Amino acid sequence: MARNTKDEILHDHNHDGIDRRGFLKCMAWAGTGALCVMQGGVLKSYSMSRPSEMNPADMKGELSFVQISDSHMGFNKPANPDVAATLQAAVDKINALSRPPEFLLHTGDISHLSKPEEFDTVEQILKSASAKDVFYVPGEHDVLNDDGKQYHERFAKGAQEGGWYSFEKKGVHFVGLVNVMNLKAGGLGTLGHEQLEWLEKDVQHLKSSTPIVVFAHIPLWAVYPEWGWGTEDSAQALAYLKKFGSVTVLNGHIHQIMQKVEGNVTFHTACSTAFPQPKPGEAPSPGPMKVPAEQLRSVLGITDVNYVSGQHALAVVDSTLA
Amino acid sequence: MRSSVFLASLLVMAVMGLGGIVAEHSSFVASAQETAASTSEVKIDNFVFGPAAITVPVGTTVTWINRDDIPHTVVSTEKVFKSKVLDTDEKFSYTFTKAGEYPYFCSIHPKMTGKVVVQ
Known part of the structure; x- marks a missing residue:
């Protein structure tokens, strides 16, 4: 592991996973937002608190999309009495992205x-987002x-009877x-x-070079x-995705940022x-965790995902609402 | 001397009074037991059913109350009863008319489980 004096970590993980200390460092930045880019077995992390040090090339790509999660519209307890305002703040953040x-x-x-x-309120607020298409998966709520x-x-x-579906965007297969x-x-x-x-049928015709993004509410790995905080039969789902060089799994449910890399699969x-x-x-x-009102927006946020064609990498950028 | 008689009579009165209280108290206990035979409460707090297991006589109405900031449900594992979603401070009651064991869980947070034993 090489580390320079700036907030940047380089890991040569010899094709067998990510250096644990480095990953924890990456997680420690989550509160202020972090950019993680996986490129040919090398993970780069940048603190969002120092945007001047970020390489603009890492932010570019063929495709970028934003993940939002757990709006819990209707929640009105002390942990956040105005969830509509924080969802709107998330949309404002999305609309302020340079791309x-x-x-x-x-x-x-x-x-x-x-x-x-x-549901009406969420749909109404999301109408003001720069991106018009929203793809959903259900949470237990x-x-x-x-x-x-x-x-x-x-x-x-347009989904299957049980609500699951897949679609293609610029060569990336979303499930x-x-x-x-x-x-x-x-x-x-x-x-x-x-x-x-x-799922097995949905992906079996795809080339192993196709980047895969799987999204679901409850984490597809045993967080806790x-x-x-985990899914009983997620191992079976992941087994069907083994042949692919790049698999990114995006989840919500736990109201905090966590990341893990296992082989070719990045969990977020x-x-x-x-x-x-x-x-x-x-x-x-x-x-729900009650934090002082002035800190609330620093623990809420959005995830911006950037796909760079040919690099087998998705850059995942978390940013808070603060 | 006079004062000791006075004290003694005070003592007697006190004992009688106490007896009265004890008698009242035991009748209160008896009625509480009768009440317990017909109703029982389970609190949902911090993602836990408390108490997680209760034993009640046949005919008891069990009431669950959600004290969390997050909604929960009370769903019988064997589909005997099923609450609507319970928001904060909402209640669900079910009257058990047959003896047996009734395991249940929260269908939103299935790690939350409990049991009612009806005798």
Whole structure:
């Protein structure tokens, strides 16, 4: 590992994963936003707090999109009494990006209680975003009481019956998965047999050089199973993606930024636009974390993802609302 | 001497009074037990059902109350009962008319599990 005096880390990880200390350093920047670029086995991280040191070439690419997550519209407790305002702040942040994203991904918990007016408000606020297309996957808060009927009618019209779907953008294959239905007592998120079968077929015709982006609400890796932060059958899904050189997995649910690299798969969880949750195990429960009002926007945020053709790399930039 | 008689009578009165209180108290306990036979409460706090396991007589109505800032549900694993989503301070009640074990969980946060034993 080589490290210079600036906030930049270079890891030559010899094709076997990322240096752990370096990765923790990268995570430590999450509060202020970090840019992580994987290029041919070398990971570069830049602190967003020093934008002057960022190489503009790393920010360019064939395709850029933004992930937002966990708007929890309707939540009004002390952790954030105005989640509409912070979602609007997220949209303002998106609209201020030097290069407008082509579309948005929303990784679930659009609403807090699956109420029509909550979904309405989110759709209304997102209309003011520079990117007009929004691709959704449901969170457990979006499918309450009606097994997701309302969510499906609004947000998953072109999807498979279970709500999952895939699409192509500039050579990148995107897969939206649903892992919040039919949860079993004592268990984690679950994809289910039918969806896994569909996934296998969906990707089997693709060239192994196709970059893959998988997005789903609950993390597809075991972040902290004690709090239900993981998906029971995610290993099977990832097994179908083994042949691909570049797989990026984007999740929400845990209201904080975490990253992990395993072989060719980069896992990333995004901030919430509504309220933060504690780090795994650092509180009695994963309930909303109350932070001083002036700090709230520093723990909420958006994720900007940049794909550079031919480099097998997606640059993932997290920025807070502060 | 007079004062000691006075003290003694005070003592007697006090004991009688105490007896009265004890008697009242035991009748209160009895009625509380009768009440316990018909209702019971489970609090949802910090993503935990408390108490996680309760044993109640047949005919008991169990009420769950959500004390978290996050919504929860109360869903029988064997599909015997199922609440709507409970927002903060909302309640759900179910009356158990048959003996047996009733495991349940929160369908939003399935790591949260509990059990009602009906005897």
